[in-house]
Amino acid sequence: MGLLALLRKLKSSQERELRILLLGLDNAGKTTLLKSLASEDISHITPTQGFNIKTVQSSGFRLNVWDIGGQRKIRPYWKNYYENTDVLIYVIDCADQKRFEETSVELSELLDEEKLAGVPLLVYANKQDLLGAATANEIAEGLKLEHISDRKWQIQPCSATQSEGVKEGMEWVLSNMNQKKSSKK
Structure with missing residues (x-):
């Protein structure tokens, strides 16, 4: 089942537009993840030098996903x-343990941003x-995610190249958006 099928499953009476920000360090797999979500070919991906925007429409949802390059500059x-x-989606390369501290600092700074408060x-x-990849639980502990109390959060193990775990993460996102929409009625 692809993203479009998921969106159809969670249909709503009126179309809802969501702005999703996709961030993470360079080479974390953001663009691969985005192309996987859009059911596009992932065999030729180059580093994002600026940003990519993908809009996926389905009954009830219009997702505008902003994939911003993760190079230091x-x-x-x-x-x-x-x-x-x-929604903020943050992607971590679990096999690149040398950069865990750097990715932790970047995520921490994002979570302190006033414009992202409560997102x-x-x-x-x-x-x-990949061999030697840290587990989602190890990543969650290292990032101290359990201390986040000002927003809903979820960690989802995945392999964007294999399209494993990607759908489950988006199901969490859409479920939260449906709950948010229901509570505003």
Whole structure:
């Protein structure tokens, strides 16, 4: 079942537009994840030098996913994309343990941003298919996710290249958006 089928399953009476911000360090797998969500070919992916935007429409939902490059020189520009974000998706390369501290600092700074206050957080613990990859539980402990109390959050183990765990993460996102919509009625 692809993303479109998921969205159809969670249909709503009126179309809802969601702005999703997809961030993480360079080479974490953000673009691969985005292409996997859109059921696109992932065999030729190059590093994102700026940003990619994908819009997926289905009955009840219009997802605008902003995939922003994660290179060190691009990260200061992330702040230009925070406004009106409905969901923050943060992708971590679980096989690149040398960069865990760096990714932890970046995520911590994102969570302190006023414009992202209260925005639900989905962390994709990516590259679970690689030898030596840290588990989602190890990542959650290292990032101290259990201390987050100002927003809903979820960590989802995945392999974007294998399309494993990607759908489950989006189900969490859409479920939270449905709950948020229900509570506003």
